[in-house]
Amino acid sequence: MRSLVVILIGLFHLLVRSQSLDISQLNPIAFDSVWVDKKVDSIITNGIKNQAFPGAQVLVAHKGTVVYHEAFGFHTYDSIQPVSLTDIYDLASVTKILGPLPALMKLVDEGKLDLDVPFSTYWKPWRRMKNKRDLTLREILAHQSGLQPYIIFLNEVLKKNGKLKTRFVKPTKRKGFDAEAYPGIYVKNRFNRKMYRMINRSKVSEEKKYVYSGLTFLIFPELITQLTGKSYENYLNDTFYEPIGATTLGFLPKSKNFSNRIVPTELDTLYRHDLTKAWVHDENASLLGGISGNAGLFGTAEDLAKMMQFFVNFGRLNGNQLISEETVRDFITVQYPENENRRGLGFDKPLLNNGERTLAETYPAPEVSPDSFGHSGFTGTFVWADPKNQLVYIFLSNRVYPTREHRNLYTLNIRSAVQQVFYKALDSSQ
Template sequence: MKNIDVRIGLVFLIFLGINGYAQKKSKESFDTKRNEVYIDSMMNNALEKGFFPGAQIIVGSKDAVFITKNYGYHDYSKKQKVKSDDVFDLASMSKVLGGTIVTMRLVGEDKLHLKDKVGDLVPIYKNTPISDLTLFELLTHTSGLKASITFYQSLLSTPDGSPLLSNQKSDTYPDLFDTMYVNKNIVYDSKYLSFTPKENYIQIYKNMWINPEFYKTVYQQISVANVNPRGKYVYSDLNLILVQQMIEAKTGKKLDELARGIYTELGISKIGYNPLKWTSIENVMPTEVDNFFRKDTIKGYVHDEAAAIFGGVSGNAGLFANAQSISVICQMLLNNGKYQGKQILKANVVQEFTKSPLVKDGIYRGLGFDKRKPDEFFKENDFGHTGFTGTFFFMNPDNNRFLIILTNRVNPTRTNRLMYKDDFSAKIWRQINN
């Protein structure tokens, strides 16, 4: 018996040695100092030029973290430095880190199938023009749906019927929103919106509640939004809104509840929808100064107006997180769905979702995941996603590296697109893969 114990002990020590060696080799193959110098230079230049007020960056591999740093401040007043616990509005990264990951879990459990049709699962779309769209088409953005619908603008009007927005500044249109000026006489639709809590109304901002009857008009608009040829790639928020509806119809549970279950299994807590329910407002990065709909600096509530209409939980947007929580998800995905000995997602499902099934048609897209045509920045097998607020995460399964960049470049305005003109995130991604 004693000899058996000794042999088991030796095997365990060998395992620890191999595992430690693998981590050491992983770190050795990554020149941390050289890459950190490059990232610091890029970040300091970006802050100096006003690409964004603040940022978090993590670089790692499937089994190690090489660089984790915070830069800048919450906003340009420079009163509050970015901390590791601060959470950013992820915008469209939510499409992957929320709706897609939940879908992957359900596909792995044989509860959802890529051939499932919208109308078969969601009764309100039965016998509509979009009833036979499949989960596969939604996830690959080949459904033919238009890119987006500004649902919230139907809740706004002016007393004299004049336009909500103008491209010219004037006494009537004094405040800038994106590239347009906002009518100062905007009226909110009292049939659907309330500025005090009401029974059954859903909170969409700190002082705004919506009548759920409004969703009937939203779903009606989505049901006839198939304006593009089916099979053509058109990136659309509506696709992931429908994925969410399919998930919720099939499981009887809400997207945020299903996502939270996965995050809990991963041991991450700085990620989720409606961040004020699980962190303090001081730990939430501010986004845009919204002079149009919410008349406020958005902080603690989702920036995306469609996700706001749905109470902050939507397939297209709504997640907030810090880089550390996302790094765990990256490691899980690079380890074929496994994290710390637990199989979170089925390995074959991870592989299927992160490939490019339509590359023969010139469509570089995974299932939910963003992929790029190989170029000087991106390789064939890279996968990840970006977000409108200035967020980016990508993984390279060939060398098992990942990069997370979280910024709030839309503060104070979405017109600031400097980081995109400079290929900022792509340059850092290229650097760490060299």
Template sequence: MNTFTTFMLLCFTLGALAQNRTFTAPLDTQPVTNAAIDARVDSIMIQAIEAKAFPGATLLVAQSGNIIFNKTYGFHTYDSVQKVAPGDLYDLASVTKVTAALPAIMKLIDEGKLDLDEKFSTYWKPWKRRKDKRDLTLREILAHQAGLEPYIVFLNDVLKEDGSFKRRFVRSEKSRRFSVETYNGLFLNKRFVRKMYRKINRSEVSEEKKYKYSGLTFLLYPQIVENLTGIPYEQYVQENFYTPLGAKNLMFNPEKHHFPESRIIPTEEDSVYRKAYVKGWVHDENASLLGGVSGNAGLFATAEDLAKLMQMYVNMGVYNNKRYISEATLKEFTRVQYPENDNRRGLGFDKPYLNNAENALPDSYPNPEVSASSFGHSGFTGTFVWADPEHELVFVFLSNRVYPTRTHTAIYDLNVRPRLMHVFYQELQLTK
């Protein structure tokens, strides 16, 4: 090797190290001393709480591997008794899809145990017998391009018309047959999961292939992960992602993990199913009927530990010098798959609207200033995560907007999250 080649190789190596500086260390806290950011964020949050968008919230923003903003607002509930504090645990709802199910799927893609363009029925055998489903590919399904039904309300199968439980499905005492605890003192017949699977297998599929959001297969992925690995889904994501990331506060069923009850943010005053104040148990009914461990919902997290996983995504699969997912796989999953069909979605990940930068803030998603390469997901309970690799930005917003009921829509009416994002893109001079 001649001197010039050696020199160029050294320059390339040093350049790569500089470019990948966030790969070499875990997230660090270097708060930005920016009175404008503080004032603008405080104003938006105070307005949202006064409008009852949510009783409290946590906002964490990281850039270039540093947590530059991490602040809590409001209270656990509207009684204003317990303030939201750093380290409080939130029910992530559908953010679970991109923080539990998707990392497992991507790892299995890397290991050759799943193939995006293989028929889903290869991995979920009952679909081989369903004419409308047997040829659907994993790629089509993850991109919400397969025509599957959006949702099935399985709760209707366990409730009578008067709102009481059908005894063949739910009991108040645990037994060998009624072993799935769905809430404190509620035990589901363990065979009910088969009924859920059957209804998914028999659900209708649209003949027209266009963008149609569906969470149904996310109820199946935990079983698929276990079938392919021999390891229960919850254990698989814990051992392969959360523990090595140092994210000890990413978990299913915090109540069962004896997480301090005082640090768990409540969700809803449930008058239909649990007839109680839901706290420490998953809010989503379908995930609840699976024992709180699912691919569609069920994960709980603190903002800081959730940010570690999102930072790994920003780093294209690497965190603290450890590779979790290959760069090629992560880039494929975060790429728009069917733009020709007016479908903005990646594989499992949500993406900005097509032509998003041309829209005004109220008409954009999630914000007109995010890069086209950015990605993330929202959750029904009022949670939202976004990663922008182009700007090395992580945005984590956690709230319980469903408290006391899910009818509250002020978080959307006030454009709370897009406006918060705008503050950081503008003040950090990330706008185009």
């Protein structure tokens, strides 16, 4: 058992051990680790007992130092494979802020994108769409544009009897069907164009209010490729993941030959008819061959922490400003509070007046600063960063196992409750 301890740099993993991040003024951190262990274990164990998830892991970094990283439970409820600190998870919508978003930030920095001109300036099909041609990228990223929340493209691929339409998918790779969505499912090369057309023609609400929409995140990879001259995947790896040292962060982990175990997600009875593992859970991303802007990223807790620490450092890497501080600050700032919209640009933010609410009413923990930001993922993932308090919080689980109907992760408010433990611990240590 650990008692009140001073956690020094050498006692835990450092986010800077690969010399990937520039952290200044690292100070020893002291908190009652026995109390923290007891509280976190109680919350997570209760979640497992109530089938919120079969297993999870929590990583917390303070001032660039990992001060807590623990794994709980198993990959599945059969209790065969315990969760490991090096396991790789399907990040679901966390992809949005760690995939296309840093690329868009970089392109804004370089003057290749302007947040306040019509997005149709860059996505030309929208010039012909009366309901979309004047929407700005700022409105889109803040979910203030009126765009339709979601389109279920799987409906275009499945027949009424549940079988796959062979005009769009084949059981084996062949000419014109190169994108592997899953073993035995190869998608027509041009299916992405069908998706783009449906997005282009989708409805837009005349009322401009906060409505979460992930539609443009399906087309951002194509836009990023057009503006950079590199494939979306290579651009992210070369510009961000490799320099930052996030070696497991990427798409299609099955093709990477990692020694890390990959945590399974859902037992799919509709589309893949299999336990989905090492292949993206999100059906829309799957139909894009697993490489998308709305989902598809996989990674370890440590690599997620490196990326979130990069944002906490306002875009600075090894003394170089990879993304300007001005741009990072703009993206993490609430854009339309007058419309009761808490969102930044791509980033999620705390509920407005979050600190005045009880834990049951808040999102995330009530102690987070208004400057903090992050995102959640449908599979049970959550990342949050707080520049004011110099805290990075990573929560990973596979709450969709064996089915997405398991929602006790939300009803028990587990992620916020665990996050609150560390704010109280650090507050009591100061």
